[in-house]
Amino acid sequence: MSDYVFYIGYVAAACTSMSFLPQAIKVIKTNDTESLSIGMYSVFTFGVLCWLLYGVVLMDWPMIIANVITFTLAGIILALKVKHTFFTKKITKTP
Amino acid sequence: MSDYVFYIGYVAAACTSMSFLPQAIKVIKTNDTESLSIGMYSVFTFGVLCWLLYGVVLMDWPMIIANVITFTLAGIILALKVKHTFFTKKITKTP
Numbered sequence: 238m239s240d241y242v243f244y245i246g247y248v249a250a251a252c253t254s255m256s257f258l259p260q261a262i263k264v265i266k267t268n269d270t271e272s273l274s275i276g277m278y279s280v281f282t283f284g285v286l287c288w289l290l291y292g293v294v295l296m297d298w299p300m301i302i303a304n305v306i307t308f309t310l311a312g313i314i315l316a317l318k319v320k321h322t323f324f325t326k327k328i329t330k331t332p
Numbered sequence: 333m334s335d336y337v338f339y340i341g342y343v344a345a346a347c348t349s350m351s352f353l354p355q356a357i358k359v360i361k362t363n364d365t366e367s368l369s370i371g372m373y374s375v376f377t378f379g380v381l382c383w384l385l386y387g388v389v390l391m392d393w394p395m396i397i398a399n400v401i402t403f404t405l406a407g408i409i410l411a412l413k414v415k416h417t418f419f420t421k422k423i424t425k426t427p
Contacts, residue, residue, distance in 0.1 A: 245386045252379025259371030272364040276354030284347025291340045 247299075254303045257310035270318040278315040285311055342394075349398045352405035365413040373410040380406055 264270050285308045292300030359365050380403045387395030 242386065242389050245382055245389065249379050249382030249386055252375050252382060256372045256374075256376035256379060259375070260369040263369045263372075264367065267367065269367040272359065272362065272367045274355040274358045277351045277358075279351075280347050280354070281351035284344050284351060287340055287344035287347060291337065291344055294337050294340065 250299065250303045254307045257307060257314065261310045261313045264314055264317050268317075268321075270314070270321045273314065273318050275315075275318050275322055278311060278318055282308065282311045282315050345394065345398045349402045352402060352409065356405045356408045359409055359412050363412075363416075365409070365416045368409065368413050370410075370413050370417055373406060373413055377403065377406045377410050 264273070285304055289301065289304040289308055292298075292304055359368070380399055384396065384399040384403055387393075387399055
């Protein structure tokens, strides 16, 4: 199999890992997580933790590195969503 | 290697694929994509398309199926975000 196939894999891994960076920056800047789904971020973060564990068992470093990045970013977003959902009083928006 | 390692992989794949379902349902129901990052969903959806292509080249059916599901769900969310960002007039929220 030619090398270009692996480039597709690298591009895919880079995109799906790094994509959570703009979302993390957005929630940190705006402090707004209203339209984010807590269900999505709970299941997704747990799933990424499983991928990380899978990478550790296989000792696959690209998989470990990609999932550490994704886990950190998704974890930040989830933590802020949990904080806003359970520990912050709702403020009614006024014009 | 024992089978349990593969179970970790299956759980991981199921979680990260299906996690976008509650988010897609939420944006369809509420029609609210305000706090979602268009940057995240653009890069993520493109990344998932690359994973799908990678799966097709390798003829890896579990990878193809998982990424078709994720691509569909992330694509719906991205389409609604794009619609709200570029094609919907902003409505000022009043109490």
